[in-house]
Amino acid sequence: MKIAKIDQFFPRPRLRLVKITTDNGLEGWGETTLEGKPKSTHAAVEELAEYLIGKDPLRIEHHWQHIYRSAFFRGGNVLMTALSGIDQALWDIAGKYHGVPVHQLLGGAVRDRIRVYAHWGINDLSEAGQAAARERLTWLQETGGYKAFKSGPNGKWRGHEPPAVIDAFVQRAYLMREWVGPDVELAFDFHGKMTPALAIEICHELKGMRPMFVEEPVPQENIDALKLVSDHVPFPIATGERLLTRWGFREICEKQAAAYLQPDISHTGGITELKKIANLAEIYYIHILPHSAIGAVAFSASLQVDAVVPNFLAQEQVDAGLGGPITGPIAPSGSGAAPRSAGILQTPWQVRDGHINLPTQPGLGFEINKKEAEQNLGVYGEELGGEYFYETDNSVADW
Ligand SMILES: [Mg+2]
Numbered sequence: 001m002k003i004a005k006i007d008q009f010f011p012r013p014r015l016r017l018v019k020i021t022t023d024n025g026l027e028g029w030g031e032t033t034l035e036g037k038p039k040s041t042h043a044a045v046e047e048l049a050e051y052l053i054g055k056d057p058l059r060i061e062h063h064w065q066h067i068y069r070s071a072f073f074r075g076g077n078v079l080m081t082a083l084s085g086i087d088q089a090l091w092d093i094a095g096k097y098h099g100v101p102v103h104q105l106l107g108g109a110v111r112d113r114i115r116v117y118a119h120w121g122i123n124d125l126s127e128a129g130q131a132a133a134r135e136r137l138t139w140l141q142e143t144g145g146y147k148a149f150k151s152g153p154n155g156k157w158r159g160h161e162p163p164a165v166i167d168a169f170v171q172r173a174y175l176m177r178e179w180v181g182p183d184v185e186l187a188f189d190f191h192g193k194m195t196p197a198l199a200i201e202i203c204h205e206l207k208g209m210r211p212m213f214v215e216e217p218v219p220q221e222n223i224d225a226l227k228l229v230s231d232h233v234p235f236p237i238a239t240g241e242r243l244l245t246r247w248g249f250r251e252i253c254e255k256q257a258a259a260y261l262q263p264d265i266s267h268t269g270g271i272t273e274l275k276k277i278a279n280l281a282e283i284y285y286i287h288i289l290p291h292s293a294i295g296a297v298a299f300s301a302s303l304q305v306d307a308v309v310p311n312f313l314a315q316e317q318v319d320a321g322l323g324g325p326i327t328g329p330i331a332p333s334g335s336g337a338a339p340r341s342a343g344i345l346q347t348p349w350q351v352r353d354g355h356i357n358l359p360t361q362p363g364l365g366f367e368i369n370k371k372e373a374e375q376n377l378g379v380y381g382e383e384l385g386g387e388y389f390y391e392t393d394n395s396v397a398d399w
Pocket residue numbers: 189191215216241
């Protein structure tokens with residue numbers, strides 16, 4: 001069996017897919033979405049295709065090593081996103097070739113079902129804001145039985161903010177706890193936009209409502225700054241959606257700078273590398289909460305790794321109920337992401353009691369809807385930020 005063809009598709013804003021076809025007609029799918037660098041990633045996949053065409057698709061580790069090491073310069077988010085999508089597609093082919101779900105090729109499942117968490121929060125304390133939040137919470141609980149949710153402080157944060165700004169966020173967090181009660185987990189994503197001092201200050205205000213974790217309290221480049229936050233906060237700190245490969249996570253593990261790691265299967269090196277990162281984290285008693293913020297193909301690939309690593313805590317599911325990895329009636333708005341993956345999978349994942357049953361179909365566990373997936377929108381504007389990411393003094397803000 002040889003790789004015959006590699007195609008790329010752009011079916012939705014911020015959603016890119018790669019399809020690898022073999023000479024005996026097997027098709028493997030992967031996701032290569034990289035915000036801000038869609039053209040570069042597309043070109044990277046084209047360059048890697050020159051190496052892959054004619055090769056045996058089952059030598060996944062060998063191809064990973066070749067792509068990562070042979071060009072002398074290693075890593076970077078463009079190369080790693082291209083490699084991640086290709087790696088997912090090769091595993092999809094391997095599973096289909098052997099007639100088993102990928103998790104069986106990774107050592108077999110260590111659990112019967114996979115816990116997921118949804119995006120939900122009270123974004124706005126106005127009457128209308130609370131009504132919308134209440135409606136979406138009820139919908140998520142009644143249709144999927146979700147027991148873990150994540151939201152964030154949203155907006156732009158300067159180096160410090162007055163009490164009214166901090167209190168508005170903290171007040172929403174305590175109200176959320178009041179609504180869901182003590183049996184539900186609530187987490188907050190700071191999106192890497194705080195200073196260590198401000199993150200610590202806000203986390204101290206939050207500690208009474210017992211968060212599950214705070215995510216990316218500070219930007220990703222400085223592990224000592226992250227450790228400073230972790231050492232001063234009495235609940236778990238998570239990070240990792242912008243970190244690549246085991247080497248990107250090594251120092252965090254060695255310094256115990258976070259309680260949970262959040263590698264993204266479409267950036268960190270695919271299925272191959274996500275499993276290795278989880279195995280690395282295991283020896284430090286660090287759990288993984290795989291990041292999955294865009295599409296259903298990456299989400300499905302993550303589920304295969306979630307099934308086989310013992311130190312897995314929960315899987316992010318960004319568009320729960322909005323026609324994404326799970327599909328159903330359109331969920332009430334109020335929080336949550338756009339339905340980027342609506343219709344991409346023939347049979348979307350179903351969430352029951354806050355969990356997804358172990359995938360059973362060969363490969364990544366889904367059948368693609370080619371009519372929806374094999375499209376090219378050719379629009380790039382939305383992915384490049386725009387004026388929103390400037391402060392009132394016109395200096396650059398983190399979003
Ligand atoms: Mg995040």
